[in-house]
Amino acid sequence: MKTDALLELRDVSRSFIVRNGLFAPKKQLQAVRGVSLKLMPGDVLALVGESGCGKTTLAKMLLDTLPPSSGQILRGGSAANARNRRERTRQLQAVFQDPYSSLNPRKTIGNIVSLPLRVHQQGNPAEIRATVDRIMNLVGLPPRFYNSYPNQLSGGQRQRVAIARALVLRPEIIICDEPTSALDVSVQSQILNLLIDLRAELGLSYLFISHDLAVVEHLASKVAVMYLGRIVESGNARTIFDNPRHPYTRALLASVLTPDPGKGVPDIQLGATFPNPLAPPSGCAFHPRCPLARPECRIEAPPNVVDETGAVECHLYKEPIL
Amino acid sequence: MSVEPFVQVESLNIEFATARGTIKAVRDVSFSVEQGKTLCIVGESGSGKSITSLGLMGLLPPTAKRNATRLRVGGTDLLSLDRRAMADVRGSRMAMIFQEPMTSLNPSLTIGEQMAEMLTRHRGSSRKQALEKAAFWLEKVGIPAATNRLRQYPHHLSGGLRQRVMIAMMLMCEPEFIIADEPTTALDVSIQAQILFLLSSLQRELGMTMIFITHDLGVVSRIADHVAVMYGGQLVELAPTADLFARPQHPYTRGLINCIPIPGKTKPGAHLGSIPGSIPSLAGKLQGCAFAPRCDFATANCRTDTLALRETGSDRAVRCLYPIKPNASPDIALEGTQ
Amino acid sequence: MSTHTDIISETVREPGPWRLLAGRMLGHKGVVIGGAILILVILAALFAPLLAQHGPFQQSLADRLQPPFWMRGGSADYILGTDHLGRDYFSRLLYGARVSLLIGFTTALISGTIGTFLGIIAGYFGGRTDSVVMFLVTIKLSIPTILVALAIVQLVGGSLQTVILVLGFLLWHQFAVVTRATTMQIRGMDFITAAETVGCSTPRILATEVLPNVLNQVIVVLTLTMASAILIEAALSFLGVGVQPPTPSWGIMIAEGKQHLFFKPWLVMIPGVALLLVVLAINLLGDGLRDVTAPEKR
Numbered sequence: 001m002k003t004d005a006l007l008e009l010r011d012v013s014r015s016f017i018v019r020n021g022l023f024a025p026k027k028q029l030q031a032v033r034g035v036s037l038k039l040m041p042g043d044v045l046a047l048v049g050e051s052g053c054g055k056t057t058l059a060k061m062l063l064d065t066l067p068p069s070s071g072q073i074l075r076g077g078s079a080a081n082a083r084n085r086r087e088r089t090r091q092l093q094a095v096f097q098d099p100y101s102s103l104n105p106r107k108t109i110g111n112i113v114s115l116p117l118r119v120h121q122q123g124n125p126a127e128i129r130a131t132v133d134r135i136m137n138l139v140g141l142p143p144r145f146y147n148s149y150p151n152q153l154s155g156g157q158r159q160r161v162a163i164a165r166a167l168v169l170r171p172e173i174i175i176c177d178e179p180t181s182a183l184d185v186s187v188q189s190q191i192l193n194l195l196i197d198l199r200a201e202l203g204l205s206y207l208f209i210s211h212d213l214a215v216v217e218h219l220a221s222k223v224a225v226m227y228l229g230r231i232v233e234s235g236n237a238r239t240i241f242d243n244p245r246h247p248y249t250r251a252l253l254a255s256v257l258t259p260d261p262g263k264g265v266p267d268i269q270l271g272a273t274f275p276n277p278l279a280p281p282s283g284c285a286f287h288p289r290c291p292l293a294r295p296e297c298r299i300e301a302p303p304n305v306v307d308e309t310g311a312v313e314c315h316l317y318k319e320p321i322l
Numbered sequence: 323m324s325v326e327p328f329v330q331v332e333s334l335n336i337e338f339a340t341a342r343g344t345i346k347a348v349r350d351v352s353f354s355v356e357q358g359k360t361l362c363i364v365g366e367s368g369s370g371k372s373i374t375s376l377g378l379m380g381l382l383p384p385t386a387k388r389n390a391t392r393l394r395v396g397g398t399d400l401l402s403l404d405r406r407a408m409a410d411v412r413g414s415r416m417a418m419i420f421q422e423p424m425t426s427l428n429p430s431l432t433i434g435e436q437m438a439e440m441l442t443r444h445r446g447s448s449r450k451q452a453l454e455k456a457a458f459w460l461e462k463v464g465i466p467a468a469t470n471r472l473r474q475y476p477h478h479l480s481g482g483l484r485q486r487v488m489i490a491m492m493l494m495c496e497p498e499f500i501i502a503d504e505p506t507t508a509l510d511v512s513i514q515a516q517i518l519f520l521l522s523s524l525q526r527e528l529g530m531t532m533i534f535i536t537h538d539l540g541v542v543s544r545i546a547d548h549v550a551v552m553y554g555g556q557l558v559e560l561a562p563t564a565d566l567f568a569r570p571q572h573p574y575t576r577g578l579i580n581c582i583p584i585p586g587k588t589k590p591g592a593h594l595g596s597i598p599g600s601i602p603s604l605a606g607k608l609q610g611c612a613f614a615p616r617c618d619f620a621t622a623n624c625r626t627d628t629l630a631l632r633e634t635g636s637d638r639a640v641r642c643l644y645p646i647k648p649n650a651s652p653d654i655a656l657e658g659t660q
Numbered sequence: 661m662s663t664h665t666d667i668i669s670e671t672v673r674e675p676g677p678w679r680l681l682a683g684r685m686l687g688h689k690g691v692v693i694g695g696a697i698l699i700l701v702i703l704a705a706l707f708a709p710l711l712a713q714h715g716p717f718q719q720s721l722a723d724r725l726q727p728p729f730w731m732r733g734g735s736a737d738y739i740l741g742t743d744h745l746g747r748d749y750f751s752r753l754l755y756g757a758r759v760s761l762l763i764g765f766t767t768a769l770i771s772g773t774i775g776t777f778l779g780i781i782a783g784y785f786g787g788r789t790d791s792v793v794m795f796l797v798t799i800k801l802s803i804p805t806i807l808v809a810l811a812i813v814q815l816v817g818g819s820l821q822t823v824i825l826v827l828g829f830l831l832w833h834q835f836a837v838v839t840r841a842t843t844m845q846i847r848g849m850d851f852i853t854a855a856e857t858v859g860c861s862t863p864r865i866l867a868t869e870v871l872p873n874v875l876n877q878v879i880v881v882l883t884l885t886m887a888s889a890i891l892i893e894a895a896l897s898f899l900g901v902g903v904q905p906p907t908p909s910w911g912i913m914i915a916e917g918k919q920h921l922f923f924k925p926w927l928v929m930i931p932g933v934a935l936l937l938v939v940l941a942i943n944l945l946g947d948g949l950r951d952v953t954a955p956e957k958r
Contacts, residue, residue, distance in 0.1 A: 102850035
């Protein structure tokens with residue numbers, strides 16, 4: 001069934017078998033549990049969550065480096081399989097978090113950026129060189145860097161190389177996995193501005209994974225909040241930031257420390273213990289830390305309530321808000 | 323008679339001898355902190371902020387050379403202390419919290435053993451007393467089931483919990499002075515907020531003087547009484563927090579503030595302010611202002627003159643030939659926020 | 661079209677990784693000394709026909725057992741004297757160097773290829789592949805190399821080719837261990853994931869992304885394996901099961917000179933010192949390379 005979405009996840013799950021010592025029984029770690037998402041053309045969909053929420057695993061499944069345990073991943077409406085792998089790699093590319101490990105230290109910048117073109121045999125060496133030069137110019141890298149090595153570049157420059165590599169096949173979607181978290185503040189804004197411009201110029205859509213909510217609020221058109229493998233709230237960025245519904249989303253937003261002298265540090269009542277993904281809490285995974293937990297939260301998994309503002313998975317919203 | 327500031331640092335210089343020559347990591351840094359107050363040292367990588375604190379605590383590696391005209395904490399002249407005396411002061415009167423709690427905690431000792439050691443060594447408590455106090459402090463930092471935790475090893479705990487343990491360990495000796503070097507940077511956002519809340523309330527409760535090192539201006543605005551901005555090994559601006567954010571005087575400070583997306587203020591989807599270029603190298607000959615290559619207002623003098631930190635108002639100082647005047651329009655040559 | 665160009669930073673640009681390595685190598689005493697000696701030996705072996713005054717097989721029974729020129733009875737005709745068949749010792753030494761170096765290089769290459777391949781696939785794929793390779797390494801480690809080499813060469817009959825093959829298949833384990841460790845480190849790095857994302861096939865990734873990062877370590881093990889191979893060959897030839905006479909090999913020369921050890925010690929000492937020098941040089945070089953390549957690890 002063809003849909004309009006560029007990228008769609010339908011009830012995707014992924015679990016791992018974890019061995020807890022030589023003699024203990026093997027346990028199952030459910031990193032992603034029944035996630036459904038849609039990325040429409042032109043979206044900047046931000047995937048927000050903290051460590052252990054499953055966003056890294058989700059990204060790996062989107063990039064095809066990890067198969068889902070169950071569920072479907074659809075690209076351009078059709079399910080992923082071995083035959084259209086080449087087409088998928090052309091359509092979807094990624095920029096990773098660590099500019100120091102995402103570039104092969106023994107290869108030149110030119111070699112790194114041209115790799116996708118050579119793998120997909122797009123053009124002769126002269127044409128490839130021309131494309132690489134053009135893209136390097138587009139991302140703000142001086143042409144002399146073509147023969148340089150990653151250790152000669154700064155963190156921001158390396159991230160530009162990573163972006164250039166992602167763009168060279170003219171993808172429709174770029175998955176940005178914390179692309180600025182490892183950079184200095186003054187360089188972060190350079191790269192964010194670059195991403196904003198590239199999106200406008202090249203008509204890209206982004207799946208933006210980040211823990212930095214200020215950046216997300218600045219960039220995203222849609223947001224999905226993950227907690228312990230599930231999406232607990234999703235919808236338009238503006239709506240979610242102005243009016244967060246899920247208690248976890250509210251706590252997350254309250255934790256964002258904007259430069260506001262005199263406001264002090266908020267007291268977020270979330271409790272000190274972090275949940276163990278190997279033994280997730282019963283009912284709603286968030287209930288042990290939730291300031292608004294009710295008796296049923298411990299027993300029953302919360303329903304997914306979808307309305308025109310978005311989706312939220314919480315017992316508090318069982319009755320539709322009119 | 324005014325009371326001497328609790329922390330006094332004057333003309334601190336720290337150099338490292340490396341294969342590629344001498345690296346001047348910290349150049350002529352001076353600041354002071356009043357008792358019970360918090361100073362935030364803000365900077366990006368290469369600014370020298372961490373090295374400054376290590377220099378203050380006497381924790382520099384042997385390849386480093388430190389000199390200063392004045393280095394006093396709580397009335398004690400740190401320059402006159404030898405390594406052993408310094409270690410004693412560190413354990414009993416000063417505390418330091420680092421970024422990576424896993425490497426600061428000994429993985430082969432239980433939490434209880436490590437915490438108890440702090441007290442038996444520096445306060446001469448008995449082991450039983452020490453363990454009781456340890457359990458008390460674990461509860462105080464919000465760790466549930468404290469007595470059980472004492473028997474656990476660091477790898478049993480999550481990052482946030484380990485950092486709480488670090489804080490408990492450091493504060494157990496009730497130090498007068500605490501240096502926290504990016505203690506929450508490696509933690510999740512919600513945990514960060516909780517740890518900061520804990521730290522600032524404990525600081526107020528115990529009346530400790532704190533130096534907090536970070537790159538996060540948001541954190542700075544919420545917990546600092548005063549801010550010291552560092553760039554390329556130099557201290558470029560010193561100001562009370564509200565003043566710094568309302569009227570930054572150094573072009574770097576202003577550039578940095580403009581770089582951050584501020585929900586509610588910066589227009590979503592628009593360009594953020596940015597500072598072109600990258601962090602300078604600290605090797606080789608260093609002349610003039612470290613920020614000059616990236617500064618929109620730099621002149622030839624900026625690159626050659628030796629600049630001194632000049633006082634520009636009550637409690638304010640800036641190291642710049644052309645500091646920004648209070649009435650200047652906020653949008654000069656920097657990409658706008660509105 | 662809007663672009664963002666970085667201001668050209670005023671930092672001193674570091675040289676690239678290969679140039680950095682070359683610079684460090686030239687600055688390290690062990691590398692320079694060991695490398696210089698090795699190069700001299702290689703050149704001497706290459707130019708043996710030009711340097712030797714006589715052929716290595718040329719017998720002259722009238723001139724047998726002559727001492728080297730610095731001893732009484734020696735002459736400029738035979739600089740290092742002659743052996744029991746009157747063959748020029750200097751010439752045999754030079755041609756013997758050829759044998760040693762040839763065996764050293766080819767054995768190292770063969771075992772290097774086997775070991776590096778196994779190490780990389782073990783480190784990259786993990787799981788069962790890793791278990792199998794580590795099992796093979798464990799077995800290999802429990803085999804006494806020289807004894808097995810002896811046994812096989814006895815069975816098959818000694819010759820240059822046999823020695824090379826046998827040693828090639830006995831000396832690969834260190835390569836495997838070292839490359840496996842490095843590959844496992846690299847496996848988790850984002851540039852490997854990036855290569856997968858871009859659509860690189862796995863063999864391509866192994867060859868173009870993993871291998872260049874593993875080469876540093878491989879070179880170190882290569883030099884040290886060379887030294888081992890040269891020594892083991894000398895031992896085998898000494899025992900008569902390696903290279904066969906009349907091919908000059910330092911081991912054979914020592915064996916043949918053994919009977920004259922007390923009255924004509926130079927017959928044993930000259931090839932012995934040559935062996936010592938070459939193996940020492942290679943070890944210096946190898947240790948130096950290990951020092952020089954280690955700090956590059958992130």
